Amino acid sequence: MANQQTKTIVVTRFDPDVDEVPKTQEYEIPVEADWKVLDALNYIKDHVDPTLSHRWSCRMAVCGSCGMNVNGVPKLTCKQALSDYGDRVEVQPLANFPVVRDLVVEVDGFMEKFKKVKPWIIEAKEAAVTEGTNRQSHAELMDFKQFSMCINCMLCYSACPVVSNEPDFLGPAAIALGHRYNQDTRDHGSAERNEIFRDDGGVFSCSYANECAEVCPKSVDPSGGIQQAKLNNVLDWAQGFVVRRGEN
């Protein structure tokens, strides 16, 4: 084929049963012009080396499984064109996570941070379903919609300089998610979440490096969300201060 060319894919390999530390392995493979990085990994898995371990599923940039560092930058590999790179492409597991094996990182810590921000509607009172739906204006929807678009691919944790220094930092995706519920007119739980946000590892740990927003494959702006959450917390705290003094 006229378009046929080859590339060398340099993949991080690590099997905790055998390896003390990660190593790299090079695969020279034929590639096609329209391939994503994931297509190259799947080619290796199917035709060259079935022992390679990586996660993937939807291959349409919505399930969030296939995040990896490509030439050092966090990418969703099913969305990232292989043709954007030269003859050698390095694929590594996401940074700032323990590696389970090869390109597979451990997700449980992320899930715990996620749960910490109470990512569910906290109602003022339980309403029966027979009461039907809430009303919400388009403008109210837009106040939180973009923060509901996170696919949990964890690229922002791989990019975040704070996560790398402060492993307990809630991190961009979790804070943006908590903020998403705080901004939702149907929710009444912001006081609870803001306590968590103000705690150690909360919003004030963010140094506004903005790396999270830059690597997000879904154009969510976690950094913007965190800054909004900081502001809300300062206001919330100040207000609480005034009320408490008023009570005395």
Added chain:
Amino acid sequence: MVDVVRHDVVIVGGGGAGLRAAIAVVEADPTASVALVSKVYPMRSHTVSAEGGAAAVARADDSLEMHGYDTVKGSDFLGDQDVIQYFVEEAPKELSQLERWGCPFSRNEDGTVSTRAFGGMTTKRTWYATDKIGFHMLHALFQTSMKYDNIVRLDEHFVTKLLVEDGQCGGVAALDVRTGEMKAILGRSVILCTGGGGKVWPFTTNGNIKTGDGMALAYREGVPLKDMEFVQYHPTGLPGTGILITEATRGEGGYLINSEGERFLTTRDYGVGTKAELGPRDMISRAIMLEVRAGRGIKVPGKVGEYAHLDLRHLGEEIIDSRLPFVRELSRTYANVDPVHEPIPIRPVLHYMMGGVDVDIDGKANLDGLYAAGETACVSLNGANRLGSNSLTECLVFGARAGQHAIAQSKDTSEIAESKLVAQADAEGGRIADLRGKKAGSETISGVRETLNDIMEEGTGVYRDQTRMAKAVTDLAALRARYDAISLSDTSKVFNTEILAMMELRNLLDVAETVATGAVNRKESRGAHACEDFPDRDDENYLHHSLVYREESGTRFDTKPVTLGKWEPVLRSY
């Protein structure tokens, strides 16, 4: 010995149906404990990729009666009418509940939830969140499920066998993918919610995880699979990748165009009448195939074959960006086409399985303690052809019902001999250990999978005939020997995806066998099952459900009656 964990209800699969079932269990009984077992993290489940919306009556110009009849007619009269009645009644409650759980539905000016038109639906009753309803529904359910400490997740656990003793399902054997250790996860009820098996076919909207696991698990225990011959080809997938371009594109007014620039659904008779692009999926997919056959397909050099165009340009950038932003993103990223300026190349693509584990209206299978819901199940809502946007609502309505019934029944089930169940899981552990790195013959997983895909595309495509379906049955039987001759390379216990692929391939082979067996036994055309040698529907001989059983001697085919009601079968035309 394997690790043993005990819960009241074990749910396999953490997509729309599994999560809804889990919440239903703990809401019905706050003291109950649920194991939510998934081979991925739940937010990776394929519910995530549904785009267009979820159906439920919401508007003054609509009625339960109309939603009911649209569904019956869409099913080509093979849907069970008691099930459909229950479904349309529960649908608005379930979607209201989803709204209260925070799903960011798109809104009307007055703040009520907005609805859009969908194929085969008489009026606008599809609730949507731009064009990512599946993503938002899955995340709303998953995040809501985190409220409940008694929903215990076992993420990245692959179920290899149902544990069955004395005619009662009492749990599952599951491989912890991270450690490679087998666990016995015991519960007095098991609910299968693992989705469909689109990866049986080469060209599909389905993600890599859609390997028919729950269907195969039940089938191997002698539970019949129902109506498996009915598989849905979605009319609009991207050529090459099969990535879904939602029906909402047509709901919002998009056109299908052939190589002559003709809007063929309005100029030629494909049975969809004035519905045109909003006809049901089976008919639109056939129309596209016939256009290609007639030489009016759009040809490009290369491997993707001929296709049609989906034209959205007349909608304008504002509508596309506000209602179909994901379609624009997908078209640009995966087809190098901006739908604001160019038509999108599309062709029919395998999307959904109407068939599944035969269950009753409570989600109960023909094995005590076993339930199924969602695409895994065949509760007979969809019959021979599902209407777009009914399946997400199905996950909610029947996920909830299965959960409620599974916990109610688990209280009065007598204890099963636990040691026997654990022994079965132990044996599974041994089997998996032997399989790691096993050397057999010269076959590979990808080689056998490609042959399976070829067989099923040839034998069970949009159009079928007896010769090709019969050949699929024979070829699949022969492929078993090749499966047994696969050699494996990965000996590691940790995150061994080769072992997973091997077990998934077995599930795909089992599911494929039931599809081909169902197909060859239905000598008529109904809904999505279009036989060129039997072009008409034959109610006299085939107004029944198909059942395929696995027995020691091979497959056994049987039938069971359709539950009719107030709607008598008539010729299906629009």
